[in-house]
Amino acid sequence: MSKVIDVVWEFRYAYLSGLLVTLKICAVAWLGGLFGGVLIALSAEWRPRLVGWPFLLLSRMTEAIPILVLLFWLHYPTQAALGIVIDPFYTTAALLAVLNTLAVFGVLRNALRGVPTEMIEAARVCGVRRTRIFWRIQFPIAFRSALGSLTSSQVQILQLSIFGGLISVGELFRVSQRINAQIYRPVEVYTGLGLFFLAVCLPLNIFAKHLEKRVRA
Amino acid sequence: MTPAVFQESAGEPLLQAEDLRIEKGGNTILSDVTFRIESGTFAALAGPSGSGKTSLLRVLALLDDPAAGAVKLWQREFSPATVAQPAAAARVYPRLNYVPQMLGLWPHLTIRENLTFSLSNHSQPRISLEELCAQLDITRILDRRPGSASQGQRQRAALARALLLDPQVLLLDEVTAALDRALAAIVWTLLQSFVERGGVILASTHDAYLAERCNRLYRISEGCLRMERTQ
Numbered sequence: 001m002s003k004v005i006d007v008v009w010e011f012r013y014a015y016l017s018g019l020l021v022t023l024k025i026c027a028v029a030w031l032g033g034l035f036g037g038v039l040i041a042l043s044a045e046w047r048p049r050l051v052g053w054p055f056l057l058l059s060r061m062t063e064a065i066p067i068l069v070l071l072f073w074l075h076y077p078t079q080a081a082l083g084i085v086i087d088p089f090y091t092t093a094a095l096l097a098v099l100n101t102l103a104v105f106g107v108l109r110n111a112l113r114g115v116p117t118e119m120i121e122a123a124r125v126c127g128v129r130r131t132r133i134f135w136r137i138q139f140p141i142a143f144r145s146a147l148g149s150l151t152s153s154q155v156q157i158l159q160l161s162i163f164g165g166l167i168s169v170g171e172l173f174r175v176s177q178r179i180n181a182q183i184y185r186p187v188e189v190y191t192g193l194g195l196f197f198l199a200v201c202l203p204l205n206i207f208a209k210h211l212e213k214r215v216r217a
Numbered sequence: 218m219t220p221a222v223f224q225e226s227a228g229e230p231l232l233q234a235e236d237l238r239i240e241k242g243g244n245t246i247l248s249d250v251t252f253r254i255e256s257g258t259f260a261a262l263a264g265p266s267g268s269g270k271t272s273l274l275r276v277l278a279l280l281d282d283p284a285a286g287a288v289k290l291w292q293r294e295f296s297p298a299t300v301a302q303p304a305a306a307a308r309v310y311p312r313l314n315y316v317p318q319m320l321g322l323w324p325h326l327t328i329r330e331n332l333t334f335s336l337s338n339h340s341q342p343r344i345s346l347e348e349l350c351a352q353l354d355i356t357r358i359l360d361r362r363p364g365s366a367s368q369g370q371r372q373r374a375a376l377a378r379a380l381l382l383d384p385q386v387l388l389l390d391e392v393t394a395a396l397d398r399a400l401a402a403i404v405w406t407l408l409q410s411f412v413e414r415g416g417v418i419l420a421s422t423h424d425a426y427l428a429e430r431c432n433r434l435y436r437i438s439e440g441c442l443r444m445e446r447t448q
Contacts, residue, residue: 116319116321118317118319118320118321119321119322119323119324121280121315121317121321122317122320122321122322122323122375122378123321123323123334123335124280124306124310125278125280125310125311125313125314125315125379126310126311126314126334126335126378126379126382127306127307127310127311127335127382128334128335129303129307130303136334137323140325141323141324141325144325
């Protein structure tokens with residue numbers, strides 16, 4: 001373990017710069033995804049055919065294609081066909097933001113549909129208007145029940161950000177590869193990287209499970 | 218103020234079912250359901266589990282469509298399609314109120330918020346929140362969320378939510394199922410005072426003792442509804 005710490009400490013500035021890029025990618029994907037996903041889920045409730053179905057179809061299509069294929073497709077052939085060059089950072093961040101948007105949309109859509117009918121009907125028979133029912137009853141109940149899954153999907157975005165390294169984005173995984181190429185100590189380098197993800201993702205996943213349990217109770 | 222359309226005269230039915238046929242999964246579970254309930258009537262609805270009590274109450278609450286027949290409230294025909302329109306819904310609810318077996322309490326709100334949430338839309342209740350909660354013995358759980366209350370307390374909270382809105386027609390689905398006999402009798406007495414003010418209650422129950430205390434008893438048997446007793 002001390003060897004791992006030695007390597008991490010020795011290359012701390014490189015690791016920090018990688019972490020900063022990872023966090024920037026995640027910030028774009030998290031904020032964009034949460035904002036876009038909530039917006040689409042809400043729009044889909046009011047206009048299911050116009051908004052809900054097309055995004056559901058897009059969601060199913062992106063679920064079927066591996067993320068690496070999507071990323072490479074956006075980075076190489078698409079840009080070549082369009083005759084443009086986009087910084088791989090933006091390509092990665094945009095793809096993850098889109099995937100996160102679709103994930104948040106899916107989670108919220110299911111949560112909104114999962115609100116027990118009797119709770120909505122109880123509000124209706126109490127004379128509450130439809131819009132108020134949605135904002136004060138359906139959405140808060142759905143959002144609470146979706147919190148666990150939303151947290152899990154944000155953790156997944158952090159993990160998926162390492163794919164950016166494969167198209168030369170200088171995030172944590174790419175930085176680790178470079179360090180390993182320089183000193184060739186893969187055990188220490190990749191153990192350090194694994195421990196970082198373990199330290200961040202494990203508590204978040206436990207938190208997500210806790211939220212899911214609380215809502216179920 | 219009660220809209221003119223809802224001002225009933227004595228003896229005129231507030232709730233009517235005309236030749237209702239109710240289907241579930243393509244099977245007819247109730248047919249030829251016809252009755253009229255006048256103001257001041259506390260009617261019990263009895264029948265074995267799965268006989269269609271909940272389905273009938275849901276149709277009468279305009280939440281489900283019948284396969285045939287009509288539901289009339291205040292001598293006007295209504296259907297789920299008509300009350301889907303906000304203006305029609307505002308004319309019907311909460312003058313018609315329904316407490317389902319699952320209660321439908323909102324889990325993210327406290328019991329107090331559950332009771333007062335829909336009050337803002339309507340006129341001052343005839344009975345105060347404090348008085349009603351004291352009668353139903355739920356005062357001490359008002360600031361708890363439904364999840365931390367017992368089933369019996371939740372049932373009384375759901376009933377209080379409906380009563381606070383001062384409905385004219387109240388449909389209750391097994392709302393005393395989790396209460397002991399003494400508490401159920403107190404609830405029944407409270408409901409009797411509600412009908413004495415001119416309301417109508419149709420309550421499904423498995424409890425023969427409570428059913429006996431109603432002034433009318435309907436029983437569902439083999440897909441038919443018949444009036445067994447009236448006073």
